[in-house]
Amino acid sequence: IRSGFAEVIYCSGKTQQHLLQIFSRIYEQEGEVLGTRASIEQYELLLNEFPNVEYDSVSRIIKIERKDKKHIGKIAVCTAGTADIPVAEEASQTAEFFGAKVERIYDVGVSGIHRLFSRLDVIQSANCVVAVAGMEGALASVLGGVVDKPVIAVPTSVGYGANLNGLSALLTMINSCANGIAVVNIDNGYGAGYIATQINKLGAGNEE
Amino acid sequence: IRSGFAEVIYCSGKTQQHLLQIFSRIYEQEGEVLGTRASIEQYELLLNEFPNVEYDSVSRIIKIERKDKKHIGKIAVCTAGTADIPVAEEASQTAEFFGAKVERIYDVGVSGIHRLFSRLDVIQSANCVVAVAGMEGALASVLGGVVDKPVIAVPTSVGYGANLNGLSALLTMINSCANGIAVVNIDNGYGAGYIATQINKLGAGNEE
Amino acid sequence: IRSGFAEVIYCSGKTQQHLLQIFSRIYEQEGEVLGTRASIEQYELLLNEFPNVEYDSVSRIIKIERKDKKHIGKIAVCTAGTADIPVAEEASQTAEFFGAKVERIYDVGVSGIHRLFSRLDVIQSANCVVAVAGMEGALASVLGGVVDKPVIAVPTSVGYGANLNGLSALLTMINSCANGIAVVNIDNGYGAGYIATQINKLGAGNEE
Amino acid sequence: IRSGFAEVIYCSGKTQQHLLQIFSRIYEQEGEVLGTRASIEQYELLLNEFPNVEYDSVSRIIKIERKDKKHIGKIAVCTAGTADIPVAEEASQTAEFFGAKVERIYDVGVSGIHRLFSRLDVIQSANCVVAVAGMEGALASVLGGVVDKPVIAVPTSVGYGANLNGLSALLTMINSCANGIAVVNIDNGYGAGYIATQINKLGAGNEE
Amino acid sequence: IRSGFAEVIYCSGKTQQHLLQIFSRIYEQEGEVLGTRASIEQYELLLNEFPNVEYDSVSRIIKIERKDKKHIGKIAVCTAGTADIPVAEEASQTAEFFGAKVERIYDVGVSGIHRLFSRLDVIQSANCVVAVAGMEGALASVLGGVVDKPVIAVPTSVGYGANLNGLSALLTMINSCANGIAVVNIDNGYGAGYIATQINKLGAGNEE
Amino acid sequence: IRSGFAEVIYCSGKTQQHLLQIFSRIYEQEGEVLGTRASIEQYELLLNEFPNVEYDSVSRIIKIERKDKKHIGKIAVCTAGTADIPVAEEASQTAEFFGAKVERIYDVGVSGIHRLFSRLDVIQSANCVVAVAGMEGALASVLGGVVDKPVIAVPTSVGYGANLNGLSALLTMINSCANGIAVVNIDNGYGAGYIATQINKLGAGNEE
Amino acid sequence: IRSGFAEVIYCSGKTQQHLLQIFSRIYEQEGEVLGTRASIEQYELLLNEFPNVEYDSVSRIIKIERKDKKHIGKIAVCTAGTADIPVAEEASQTAEFFGAKVERIYDVGVSGIHRLFSRLDVIQSANCVVAVAGMEGALASVLGGVVDKPVIAVPTSVGYGANLNGLSALLTMINSCANGIAVVNIDNGYGAGYIATQINKLGAGNEE
Amino acid sequence: IRSGFAEVIYCSGKTQQHLLQIFSRIYEQEGEVLGTRASIEQYELLLNEFPNVEYDSVSRIIKIERKDKKHIGKIAVCTAGTADIPVAEEASQTAEFFGAKVERIYDVGVSGIHRLFSRLDVIQSANCVVAVAGMEGALASVLGGVVDKPVIAVPTSVGYGANLNGLSALLTMINSCANGIAVVNIDNGYGAGYIATQINKLGAGNEE
Numbered sequence A, B, C, D, E, F, G, H: 001i002r003s004g005f006a007e008v009i010y011c012s013g014k015t016q017q018h019l020l021q022i023f024s025r026i027y028e029q030e031g032e033v034l035g036t037r038a039s040i041e042q043y044e045l046l047l048n049e050f051p052n053v054e055y056d057s058v059s060r061i062i063k064i065e066r067k068d069k070k071h072i073g074k075i076a077v078c079t080a081g082t083a084d085i086p087v088a089e090e091a092s093q094t095a096e097f098f099g100a101k102v103e104r105i106y107d108v109g110v111s112g113i114h115r116l117f118s119r120l121d122v123i124q125s126a127n128c129v130v131a132v133a134g135m136e137g138a139l140a141s142v143l144g145g146v147v148d149k150p151v152i153a154v155p156t157s158v159g160y161g162a163n164l165n166g167l168s169a170l171l172t173m174i175n176s177c178a179n180g181i182a183v184v185n186i187d188n189g190y191g192a193g194y195i196a197t198q199i200n201k202l203g204a205g206n207e208e
């Protein structure tokens, strides 16, 4: 496949018929299949047809995954708060599905910055860092300042009022004065996990 | 005076005649006078009439100041970068004019966070911290997380593109998840210096 | 603790398990605990485990509080209308929890400005004023003009149409031409109560 | 003429030829003519042809006006600061040109609200009040609360940073919780003067 | 009363207790009472206590009104489409409650402009015109061009997509190049009815 | 050529060398060439090399055009005010260059709607109408309501304050409730002229 | 009829009584009738009165249509993804109702651009192309680059986060650097189908 | 150095004294130095002191560079138009300074998409692709769809009107439905070049 990875299903808003059809097609072609933003109802629908389907209610990822998968390299997925974990899990599980090793470093935002510094070793040893943060999104800047690998920043819609449903965090991250940061859409854990996997693959090349 | 401090002149856009008149009136009433956002031309105009007028081209503050002033308490004025210094000086010099002791801790933004941590002692000993930052404005959040005194955040228009002339930094600061932060207008060093002086005065009460 | 006050729980969106766990931990560590943005359901959950938990449905604050607390200084919490009271109560009760004395001056907005002036004495005697207002948020400017202590302005999402869910009030407050005003996030009574407590503590220092 | 008043020229951006032509045509038809947003250069151009043309560099209004005009009723034009005076003069002089009596009450913004209250009598005696204010624009709300005649609010672009070139003041005024306020475009003194004249004419009907 | 009219209740979001209390107080003081944005539930609540209360589900106005009221002058309330009628009725019924005569000219928007022109006589005979329109809000401009009395423009949230919940119509109206237009908040029929009544009263002065 | 028309040069911001090179290339290939947004300086540069180059300072179009061109069909280009004429001329001259017959109907905006109706015959006889308007942009809606051919709406940046440099007019036009309207970018006369030519060509098919 | 086509009902938000009345009137006048944005409930309501009414739950179009209709010309309706199909169907069925022949080319967005190129023949043979896309809306630009007929672009609200409910796609399309593109409101399949029909009619003129 | 690369000077707005000082310090420490956003005047200033300084007026990069540098891997820097080249050169030259091999593929935007496809081989062979585009920014999406390596998207401020100075292109890129895209600030060629270098280094690891 041109894009290097199998097609992924964005389940949100798909009709039952449409979802079943595309899920089946990819499963047949690839022997495994990944869906994001799936609801419980969609899980129950697919479970009827595919008893081996797995669903994680935090990340809302649904999948059938080959079991013999090797996980290479290292991606560090960090969050500012606990409310950012669903987005982070979407990133982490996407990356794992595509064969990356993932380290989770959650709840290390700037209001408790010592927690971040106590985990710096593992963060700095990754090929790529994913920074997931809502509200003011300052975590990405702090990470950009202390690691020399690419940081993929994911603004989340966590917060209220002038957070503008995540737009404020997005602007924070886009304007970061730290080096080596690029940004994906609000709550787009999937997109971050995908590009982080591409980067990690480059770094882990000789492992394969 | 009800607001506790003498009237201050916002020089920007004032006509020559208007500026001279208000400057003279306050000087007569108070024996000293402070103006912000003054141009070189306005300085030259006032210098003709008031040979003891002083002008600082960085902060663009113009003043005649009584020399016997006591400076009390401590305000820490911090900036993220060097480009934020003009706004910080407006804050610092306003606070000094109104009788506060000011510590300047400049160029300690998140892309070089170790510089901030090496100055933490002096920052934590102040009654009030002023955090001046443009681009993504993450400095305020980091400071809010490590001091237990009020942090007055000043977004600056420093940056380009999606900084939206300072609006992005303002949003970052308003959404901060750290405790004890309140925000003034973009580039409003004066306003930050003013409220910081009010806070510092409360803290330094027994010094007077 | 570095930030001077015990940790506070932002209950909104927390899972049952997560809430119980963090509530218990803080209660054990501190002997008291404060949560904001709690729902009735979260109250019922915590009540099962902690029969002494208290819930206020207006402010949506949940807490177990030590009874022997001394309240020092004075914070004046003002609202423009009655619809702003929930946000004002979040501020007031946060400040009281952290040991401040609070005066409530509600429903004194600019459309009935005589009510404000009839309460000016008590407002002017406070160490810090909290101004809570939605719609056009003009209350903060009026207060800034008549008090010489710091004013913490809280825009609320009260209003409709071009209030942009509170953004208009926020902009009004940030642009205020009155001296001594700084602003927190829309509906962020907690944040205002917190920084007001820090300021009040500086002013009430010799009381302690 | 259907709209009740003679046509007015918006001079800004008109070519020399275009301006001369339209100015001549209206002067011939009406025996007098009013132009807004005129530059010094445009004044000099018209002065060549019309020695009796008058230009006011504050309001940027250019006109030839009949001398025997009767001024009826009363419009109160108020400003928050001195920087708002050019817009207020555009309103005042437009209203006077169309035959209204105008009271100017300038520099009575909320940061010096006692100045406003000391002029309340004259304001309350007008048929219509024009409230001109930049920055946070709170003046309109205060006026709306204390007069029982229509208030036409004019936001100005005076201010900086989050004033968004006058948009913040416009939003303040549109969201006002006071009764009897309607709003025109940013810096649109002309528009306010025009509709105020229409309202004043209704109120002064029996004078004519 | 200073504002010339009795106090009006904005029912939206009021608690049952609060609503009953304020409704009773005004009814006792004035012998009549007007509430806007009332729900069916609030109507049923008030009906229990006040059997003579009236509710209109289109305008969502609730009231007890004196029966002997004289209606003076003329206000023309126009809408662009049928979906704008609820806002127009809020304006019309507010104006009628305060003693104005109202002509309703509904569904005369620019996509069927001949319907507007066929009603021009009655529109031009009013003291004040209220223009209610959503989507692109062009009706206000067209009316401003053909009447010589004040036009109060009310943008509505009718529309979808780039209507930005009424903000687009508001901007259209604020930028109108027609003379004699001023604007109130999105969906603010009440505010338009109020100021139109003030204007109408000036024009109908000699009727009283 | 795939797009049916020769390549057009967007001159704004092009270096001298770059402009000369591309102008020459197209002239050689096509025997004629069209450039938009050209400055006087760019005209003088090209005049040195191409004595037959023509420049129109209103539309800022620069061109060498074959003289024997047949103009087919009919496009009506309308403007609201005189300040919109430069954008309208960019549209008209683009359409004429590509072989369309153009009728100019300028200064027929809604504040003088009778001027529009007096020209309705010629407008309704066109294959396509281009509506050019700034400020509130209501012209497009009025045209959409009275013609049964496609209306291409061009918002202009003419206006001030809340016109948001043309964004308000764009929103007006996008939200139009009249049928048969589609919109191009602010001040994009070229784009409107181009698509109008494509539409006109379909309608004039049998003329060729 | 002036606009060339029968009136269409925008069902969304219409009361039962209002809908029935207008539906009946048009059906009587025209012998057929088209409604957009209809709900299931509205369908059931109309079915009671008109047993021959048809409803499509994807496009939410409700209609009674004459059976002997000739379909002329060709419009190509393209979508980027499957989630854009409801909007595309609103466009397609509107165009078919008004007598156009429609080719559906769905799910040919830029992330699978080869699918678009494999259908280029049919797209290039149409008189008009409708490009329906959400998220980043790049499809319109790609189509504009490869066809020489007018492209009507319809942004959809499909997406999340910084898609701003379709505003991002709208901006993409308005700024397109490809030639021959004009834009309608977000999700306005109806508007696109209408103007496409007008264009197609011009192109298919000699077929009739 | 922690961030793996030497410090870079953002020259814009730096005073002469400040620039000289920091330039000297880095040159001494590193033996080479890179500055971005430099003006001609700043070049002349530095040339006085450093005769070996080099300046490129397109990218506005100023530098003294070691001559023996090895360039590894491959980064493909693509632009949509020629106006995007300055930003692309900032990216390319930054990457080259930090040791990357760069392929420039300029002027391959969607309005001439065949030019892009003719260069696909070299683009697909890179470790990282930088997509530089203004106006509607669709290039990034097209590239994301045809390469399986990370795409760093750089929106530029090229365009006018609703391009919102680059914000529209930024939104397009952030919302891209293609996989493997992350975005930096508007016109931030430097930031894109930096992170592309980090990614390229991972991919070229075994070359070193």
Ligand SMILES: Nc1ncnc2c1ncn2[C@@H]1O[C@H](COP(=O)(O)O)[C@@H](O)[C@H]1O
Residues within 6 Å of the ligand: A081, A082, A083, B177, B178, B179, C007, C008, C009, C010, C011, C036, C037, C188, C190, C191
């Ligand atoms: N209502 C509130 N608004 C903003 N911040 C809050 C609020 N309540 C608590 N917080 C802060 O949020 C932090 C907890 O966030 P979390 O880790 O998500 O529970 C606390 O330390 C408080 O500083």
Ligand SMILES: Nc1ncnc2c1ncn2[C@@H]1O[C@H](COP(=O)(O)O)[C@@H](O)[C@H]1O
Residues within 6 Å of the ligand: D007, D008, D009, D010, D011, D036, D037, D188, D190, D191, E177, E178, E179, F081, F082, F083
């Ligand atoms: N300062 C102003 N702001 C807004 N509209 C104005 C102003 N001055 C004049 N006008 C209106 O603009 C119209 C003239 O526009 P124009 O045809 O472009 O000269 C006049 O009829 C006035 O109604």
Ligand SMILES: Nc1ncnc2c1ncn2[C@@H]1O[C@H](COP(=O)(O)O)[C@@H](O)[C@H]1O
Residues within 6 Å of the ligand: E081, E082, E083, F177, F178, F179, G007, G008, G009, G010, G011, G036, G037, G188, G190, G191
């Ligand atoms: N989906 C739609 N989006 C925008 N306009 C529509 C739509 N459907 C119908 N219309 C237009 O709305 C008009 C009817 O509006 P109304 O008078 O509110 O029913 C019709 O004449 C159509 O031109």
Ligand SMILES: Nc1ncnc2c1ncn2[C@@H]1O[C@H](COP(=O)(O)O)[C@@H](O)[C@H]1O
Residues within 6 Å of the ligand: A177, A178, A179, B081, B082, B083, H007, H008, H009, H010, H011, H036, H037, H188, H190, H191
């Ligand atoms: N064109 C640029 N855009 C954004 N950041 C830059 C640019 N050039 C340099 N930088 C960063 O800005 C930092 C220097 O900022 P300053 O301390 O203000 O000179 C450097 O460490 C770079 O990371």
Ligand SMILES: [Mg+2]
Residues within 6 Å of the ligand: A143, A144, A145, A146, A147, A148, A149, A178, A179, A180, A181, H003
């Ligand atoms: Mg880094």
Ligand SMILES: [Mg+2]
Residues within 6 Å of the ligand: B143, B144, B145, B146, B147, B148, B149, B178, B179, B180, C003
């Ligand atoms: Mg703190």
Ligand SMILES: [Mg+2]
Residues within 6 Å of the ligand: B003, C143, C144, C145, C146, C147, C148, C149, C178, C179, C180
């Ligand atoms: Mg004050």
Ligand SMILES: [Mg+2]
Residues within 6 Å of the ligand: D143, D144, D145, D146, D147, D148, D149, D178, D179, D180, E003
């Ligand atoms: Mg009033």
Ligand SMILES: [Mg+2]
Residues within 6 Å of the ligand: D003, E143, E144, E145, E146, E147, E148, E149, E178, E179, E180
């Ligand atoms: Mg009028």
Ligand SMILES: [Mg+2]
Residues within 6 Å of the ligand: F143, F144, F145, F146, F147, F148, F149, F178, F179, F180, G003
């Ligand atoms: Mg039409």
Ligand SMILES: [Mg+2]
Residues within 6 Å of the ligand: F003, G143, G144, G145, G146, G147, G148, G149, G178, G179, G180, G181
């Ligand atoms: Mg094309």
Ligand SMILES: [Mg+2]
Residues within 6 Å of the ligand: A003, H143, H144, H145, H146, H147, H148, H149, H178, H179, H180
């Ligand atoms: Mg890809």
